[in-house]
Amino acid sequence: MAIDNDEFRAALSRFASGITVVTTKDAEGRLHGITVSAFCSVSLDPPLILICVEKTTGSHYAIEQSGIFVVNVLNASQSELSERFASTLPDKFDDIDFVRGINGIPVLADSLANLECRLKNTCDGGDHTIFVGEVERAMIRDGDPLVYFHGDYRVIVD
Numbered sequence: 001m002a003i004d005n006d007e008f009r010a011a012l013s014r015f016a017s018g019i020t021v022v023t024t025k026d027a028e029g030r031l032h033g034i035t036v037s038a039f040c041s042v043s044l045d046p047p048l049i050l051i052c053v054e055k056t057t058g059s060h061y062a063i064e065q066s067g068i069f070v071v072n073v074l075n076a077s078q079s080e081l082s083e084r085f086a087s088t089l090p091d092k093f094d095d096i097d098f099v100r101g102i103n104g105i106p107v108l109a110d111s112l113a114n115l116e117c118r119l120k121n122t123c124d125g126g127d128h129t130i131f132v133g134e135v136e137r138a139m140i141r142d143g144d145p146l147v148y149f150h151g152d153y154r155v156i157v158d
């Protein structure tokens, strides 16, 4: 028998994760961005990462169309960015500080890391798709991470 939905969510909420905003562009050149906690390293050689994206989101079809995306790892002061990119705002990029990376995909300013990826593999993951990306370029900065745990944002206290 399958696990109850609430019980499943509650169990997953006990796993602390970082937060990323994944940015991309669709075939018409429209920018898309989505808050993603389901991010993981996969391989060092070649350099692969994965993200899990819900099939009904705008970003899902945009990643499939462009085959390129950027994983922006948020710092402890960027919870507002996380909220914005988890929302249904029509233009999430208004007043956001970014530069353009590969194929003009937004690379968010001040993030702890920006990983510019080319889509390498797509696997079915139920109501999500697992996108495996090969990292072509990475930028890193010092700072503290934004952490998500038990339904809330946290910061790491030394």
Ligand SMILES: Cc1cc2nc3c(=O)[nH]c(=O)nc-3n(C[C@H](O)[C@H](O)[C@H](O)COP(=O)(O)O)c2cc1C
Residues within 6 Å of the ligand: 019, 032, 033, 034, 035, 036, 037, 038, 039, 052, 053, 054, 056, 057, 058, 059, 060, 082, 083, 085, 086, 087, 088, 128, 148
């Ligand atoms: C903390 C947090 C983590 C999230 N992680 C994911 C995730 O890993 N994958 C996903 O598909 N959606 C995730 N979401 C939900 C999406 O950000 C949300 O559905 C978003 O509005 C989709 O945007 P879009 O339709 O413009 O692409 C998360 C939301 C929050 C607040």
